[in-house]
Amino acid sequence: MAKKKxxxxxxxxxxxxxxxxxxxxGCGEWNKMVEEVEIVKPGRRGAFANTEAVHFSGERQKAAPITSIATIQEPRIATDLVELNRVLGGGIVQGSLVLIGGDxxxxxxxxxxxxxxQLANKQKKVLYISGEESVKQTKLRSERLGVTSDNLFVYSETDMDYIGQAIKEVAPDLVIIDSIQTVFQSEVTSAPGSVSQVRECTAELMRIAKTNGIAIFIVGHVTKEGSIAGPRLLEHMVDTVLYFEGERHHTYRIxxxxxxxxxSTNEMGIFEMKENGLEEVENPSEIFLEERSQGASGSTVVASMEGTRPVLVEIQALISPTSFGTPRRMATGTDHNRISLLMAVLEKRVGMLLQNQDAYLKIAGGIKLDEPAIDLAxxxxIASSFRDxxxxxxxxxIGEVGLTGEVRRVSRIEQRVQEAAKLGFERIILPANNLGGWSVPKGIELVGVSTVAEALQYAIGG
Incomplete structure (x- = not known):
């Protein structure tokens, strides 16, 4: 008889x-320990009691010199969405396990x-397994999106044993599990979505993916803080983790x-939600700049790198006298501590009296930026809004700002300048150390600066 532990x-x-x-x-958080009942079956001991000590191919793996191991490029399946292909690194890798989370x-x-x-229309077998919708509900949604193909199989199930059997019968090229929090294994006594269930089900899906060369996408719920629900181990187990961001009431998704x-781990793909589904945005810089006000103070444009793609984004600042004893510092789209740091640099190195001013900063378009190259913008x-x-x-x-007021070199300057030239910008204020050694597009004036004070002279006249 099985013992309970x-x-x-x-x-x-x-x-x-x-x-x-x-x-x-392990993580230092409080009140996160949850009691679970573990059933230990007779004759099985150790952490790997429920796994087979064999290689994914079915044979035992032996140690071999690293020089004798042959390497090949991972075969990929390209979708019709260029944005998604770039985020995945060129397409869907066969035998990979991809986790996608979002609100x-x-x-x-x-x-x-x-x-x-898209893959079904390319004669690839796809198995869509939904644990949250019935097959009829999935069919209704597919009709709304215009999705129909004999190579697309739909299955509604939450039991991992039946899911594994369905994958074996269909033998698909791609499997989608929506979502991992609804799937359970009957041998684990805890409820679906618990730490044990998510860990065990993901481990089983990983074994299926690696053994049979099947690409598997699993959907993960997110917590109110925005991180994927379940143990952190879930993100360590999978090959790729994607976050689907954006406001539900706005049309753009990232x-x-x-x-x-x-x-690359810094890639970003932008889509627009329409009636017939998601459509990719080929030139996001135009989207982020299309509503920029003419002649408004506190507005600048920065060329930021998102992975391998340069994106031009508007940065807006509003500086106003405070009504409180302690001035407010608020930011949307970047770390609010960066505002305090840069305002301290402007006070100390430029002589602006900002200690009695409220500061509000916004990255237009709902995008999040955290690279150092946006410091100068x-x-x-802030100085433009303060001096109106x-x-x-x-x-x-473009440029990183140091605490001594210097403007520091940034990477991939040529790509940033080319993107700015493509959208009609005529003058680029950038670090002086980035000048030279690369070709400048026609019609572009480069202004190299070494300090923030020098940059303000060119940008707003002091």
């Missing part, structure tokens, strides 16, 4: 303990159903890679 698992990091603890030793109603299922249709074993936006002097509409600013 009680253990406590942290809901954040998956740390296991024989007794309850208020603070998790409810953001469009995760819509995106994956569109991808399923797919961002935060982990990718087969490509933020500093000029607008910048030129054809100016673009």
């Amino acid at each position: 009680t253990k406590f698992i942290c809901g954040s990091c998956g740390y296991e303990s024989a007794k309850w603890m208020g603070k998790c030793p 409810p109603g953001i469009g995760k299922s819509t995106l994956l159903l569109q991808v399923s249709s 797919v961002r890679a935060v982990k990718n074993r087969f490509g 933020i500093a000029v936006s 002097k607008p910048t030129r509409q054809t100016d673009c600013l």
